Amino acid sequence: MSATTTETSVSTTASATAARPEHQSRAQATLAIHSGQEPDPITGAVVTPIYMTSTFKQDGVGGLRHGYDYSRSVNPTRDAFDTQLAAVEGARYALTFSSGLAAIDVLLRATLKPGDAILLGDDVYGGTYRLLAKVFVPWGVRVDVVDVTDTAAVSAALSQRRYAVIWVETPSNPMLRITDIRATAAIAHAHGTRVVVDNTFASPVLQHPLEDGADAVVYSTTKYIGGHSDVVGGAVLLSDEATRDEVAFLQNAAGAVPSPFDSWLDIRGLKTLALRVQRHSENALAIAQWLEGHTDVEHVWYPGLTSHPGHEIAARQMHGGFGGMISVQLRGGAAVAKAVAGATELFTLAESLGGVESLIEHPAAMTHSSVAGTALQVPDNLLRLSVGIEGVDDLIADLEQAFARARVA
Numbered sequence: 001m002s003a004t005t006t007e008t009s010v011s012t013t014a015s016a017t018a019a020r021p022e023h024q025s026r027a028q029a030t031l032a033i034h035s036g037q038e039p040d041p042i043t044g045a046v047v048t049p050i051y052m053t054s055t056f057k058q059d060g061v062g063g064l065r066h067g068y069d070y071s072r073s074v075n076p077t078r079d080a081f082d083t084q085l086a087a088v089e090g091a092r093y094a095l096t097f098s099s100g101l102a103a104i105d106v107l108l109r110a111t112l113k114p115g116d117a118i119l120l121g122d123d124v125y126g127g128t129y130r131l132l133a134k135v136f137v138p139w140g141v142r143v144d145v146v147d148v149t150d151t152a153a154v155s156a157a158l159s160q161r162r163y164a165v166i167w168v169e170t171p172s173n174p175m176l177r178i179t180d181i182r183a184t185a186a187i188a189h190a191h192g193t194r195v196v197v198d199n200t201f202a203s204p205v206l207q208h209p210l211e212d213g214a215d216a217v218v219y220s221t222t223k224y225i226g227g228h229s230d231v232v233g234g235a236v237l238l239s240d241e242a243t244r245d246e247v248a249f250l251q252n253a254a255g256a257v258p259s260p261f262d263s264w265l266d267i268r269g270l271k272t273l274a275l276r277v278q279r280h281s282e283n284a285l286a287i288a289q290w291l292e293g294h295t296d297v298e299h300v301w302y303p304g305l306t307s308h309p310g311h312e313i314a315a316r317q318m319h320g321g322f323g324g325m326i327s328v329q330l331r332g333g334a335a336v337a338k339a340v341a342g343a344t345e346l347f348t349l350a351e352s353l354g355g356v357e358s359l360i361e362h363p364a365a366m367t368h369s370s371v372a373g374t375a376l377q378v379p380d381n382l383l384r385l386s387v388g389i390e391g392v393d394d395l396i397a398d399l400e401q402a403f404a405r406a407r408v409a
């Protein structure tokens with residue numbers, strides 16, 4: 001396949017994935033089910049087929065059917081997901097990847113160069129920090145860490161140095177800190193700095209960073225968008241065409257694309273996202289309130305609690321709930337936290353989040369072990385809960401019995 005052919009097909013996809021403005025007035029739930037999901041023109045299949053093909057027949061050299069030539073560059077199932085996700089986000093473009101980290105890597109490599117600097121929130125997914133510290137820093141990109149929830153600190157940092165990008169997770173992983181996206185974007189843009197929001201915890205149902213001024217949004221679609229703990233994927237959402245083209249070029253050049261089956265699972269997940277997130281949020285709020293009154297608990301971090309320092313911002317910035325993630329610090333310390341994580345029956349001890357089933361993990365030893373000894377280190381008495389959509393009374397009973405067993409042990 002010639003480079004020219006690849007570039008041609010990538011730009012064809014650009015027009016295919018741009019959300020059609022005439023449909024943007026529809027409800028997000030409608031867009032999730034119908035955008036990019038037209039019945040198959042040949043068979044009438046209501047569900048987008050899994051186009052499990054690496055390559056496409058050409059009608060004479062360069063005679064591509066609808067721009068399809070090779071599945072690293074373009075694939076109809078991936079296109080269907082890109083179109084659906086762009087519409088749900090209200091972005092012009094979605095580009096989907098083989099993992100959340102692949103999406104982050106390609107977005108940053110496409111938009112940064114050696115000598116640039118990035119300002120990173122001081123509470124982010126450990127893998128994001130590892131990618132920056134172990135891959136981007138040796139490549140020549142400077143990484144500085146700031147409490148991104150503190151707009152005065154952000155302002156001071158941006159006044160001292162030119163940063164190409166400020167990286168925001170809100171709610172952050174794992175401390176559930178809340179950053180005011182609108183205020184951060186205003187400060188950043190005044191300094192010519194782009195704002196990227198990792199919106200994985202909130203999902204496009206609860207939070208719309210592009211509307212609030214962010215320049216790009218990333219997702220691990222492995223989490224709420226896939227929603228069933230059966231697919232690893234990622235996405236970059238943006239509306240600026242030039243940046244989209246740079247990201248699309250590197251995605252094709254480097255090749256971290258999802259399989260058609262991955263895209264199909266993400267399409268199915270996204271259709272029910274709004275319903276699931278509503279239930280995740282209701283369950284999590286009830287559990288957070290219960291945890292707050294528990295004698296074994298030192299502190300609960302959940303943005304839906306009025307005691308949370310970012311509650312007012314979250315109430316304004318998140319729409320219809322505060323999500324399914326809770327972090328909780330236990331009075332008994334690391335040993336008790338680990339004992340609780342090992343004693344739950346419905347909460348499965350596992351990394352990841354956002355699936356229908358509840359998960360529990362010990363960030364210091366699991367998802368965030370790579371930030372030990374850095375400014376992002378997390379407390380070792382911390383447990384992170386990904387609250388599923390089971391019956392909430394059963395989940396509370398499970399935590400209660402786990403606390404009791406950990407106390408005895």
Ligand code: PLP
Binds near residue numbers: 100102173233352
């Ligand atoms: N962003 C956040 C907030 C995450 O929690 C994760 C993974 O846990 C990622 C990005 C990376 O996603 P993936 O595991 O799909 O590469």
